[in-house]
Amino acid sequence: xxxxxxxxxxxxxxxxxxxxxxxxxxxxxxxxxxxxxxxxxxxxxxxxxxxxxxxxxxxxxxxxxxxxxxxxxxxxxxxxxxxxxxxxxxxxxxxxxxxxxxxxxxxxxxxxxxxxxxxxxxxxxxxxxxxxxxxxxxxxxxxxxxxxxxxxxxxxxxxxxxxxxxxxxxxxxxxxxxxxxxxxxxxxxxxxxxxxx
Amino acid sequence: xxxxxxxxxxxxxxxxxxxxxxxxxxxxxxxxxxxxxxxxxxxxxxxxxxxxxxxxxxxxxxxxxxxxxxxxxxxxxxxxxxxxxxxxxxxxxxxxxxxxxxxxxxxxxxxxxxxxxxxxxxxxxxxxxxxxxxxxxxxxxxxxxxxxxxxxxxxxxxxxxxxxxxxxxxxxxxxxxxxxxxxxxxxxxxxxxxxxxxxxxxxxx
Numbered sequence: 001x002x003x004x005x006x007x008x009x010x011x012x013x014x015x016x017x018x019x020x021x022x023x024x025x026x027x028x029x030x031x032x033x034x035x036x037x038x039x040x041x042x043x044x045x046x047x048x049x050x051x052x053x054x055x056x057x058x059x060x061x062x063x064x065x066x067x068x069x070x071x072x073x074x075x076x077x078x079x080x081x082x083x084x085x086x087x088x089x090x091x092x093x094x095x096x097x098x099x100x101x102x103x104x105x106x107x108x109x110x111x112x113x114x115x116x117x118x119x120x121x122x123x124x125x126x127x128x129x130x131x132x133x134x135x136x137x138x139x140x141x142x143x144x145x146x147x148x149x150x151x152x153x154x155x156x157x158x159x160x161x162x163x164x165x166x167x168x169x170x171x172x173x174x175x176x177x178x179x180x181x182x183x184x185x186x187x188x189x190x191x192x193x194x195x196x197x
Numbered sequence: 198x199x200x201x202x203x204x205x206x207x208x209x210x211x212x213x214x215x216x217x218x219x220x221x222x223x224x225x226x227x228x229x230x231x232x233x234x235x236x237x238x239x240x241x242x243x244x245x246x247x248x249x250x251x252x253x254x255x256x257x258x259x260x261x262x263x264x265x266x267x268x269x270x271x272x273x274x275x276x277x278x279x280x281x282x283x284x285x286x287x288x289x290x291x292x293x294x295x296x297x298x299x300x301x302x303x304x305x306x307x308x309x310x311x312x313x314x315x316x317x318x319x320x321x322x323x324x325x326x327x328x329x330x331x332x333x334x335x336x337x338x339x340x341x342x343x344x345x346x347x348x349x350x351x352x353x354x355x356x357x358x359x360x361x362x363x364x365x366x367x368x369x370x371x372x373x374x375x376x377x378x379x380x381x382x383x384x385x386x387x388x389x390x391x392x393x394x395x396x397x398x399x400x401x402x
Contacts, residue, residue: 028241035235035236035241036234036235037233039235039236040233040235053236054288055242056240057244057247061247065331081360090335093335094335116223116224121230124228139228140228140392142225143221143224144225144228171221174224196325
């Protein structure tokens, strides 16, 4: 599976061992290797460059300080990616950016052709960033990071149906945002909104 | 809790129980094709500085921690003694009451001064930990906010307190709350150095 966040890299065991001994030089090598991947993932999940920067640094610092907790049973990159996801979701909760919109719409099956197949990267990225925080994070975790609904529900501390409904609405919203004839505003959130704890 | 990283993601397909329709698959492909970004500037120097600063704070913490515990224990034992000194004399003959009472009030004032100085020291220590220490997680943050609220309440009561005994009690409460707040800020260090590798369900693998 190709991922733009590129957490599929292999980290040499001796480099991990040096990191676990607290060597700053080893940490720099790992930091530089994963900086873009971690930053991109954080940006996709939080939708804000300044928050992504904070997530990147906090997650990397945790990786350095908790390196001894890594036992090598899974790829180091996957462990690091998990730290980034945890940190990003924590930031969303902490900054109260994590607003879950309640859409005033029905989730009817849309038979029209998928507009993202013809959208360029910039348009797709803009649409992604216009999604509510929770919806965007769920969409990204599900489609790109390969999480299933049970895993997403655990990450958010919510139910599986929360994950499913956020995904369905995010998908519908993406469709609306990317269809040229509907790019005149689509109004979300007319019922109300709730903020997660 | 099920941890999705207790397996090799390259071998395990979590989607096998989670079928996706072709449209969804194409959305996934489109999202994965988005180009990776990068921070606007090189953040490593900041990261390295933060690591060094944290290392220095951690050393300071391990020097300070025994002293902090010792101070806490000393205060715990000293407090009843202090309380006896501060209590107004009740069975003292009237003829000798005035000088004894004056002496007690002076002692109480001195003790009050000591408590205020101690409170300031604890506060400075907590502020330093808050500024330079490890970030608190969500649960710790909630506890910290609750403790800060209680300190605020004690401050409010202190501003209205007139009785020296009550005032001393409140200063002691303030110190205790600051100690708890300080220990809360130390938890990430205790966790990082003492907790077994598999006890953190969020990040262990």
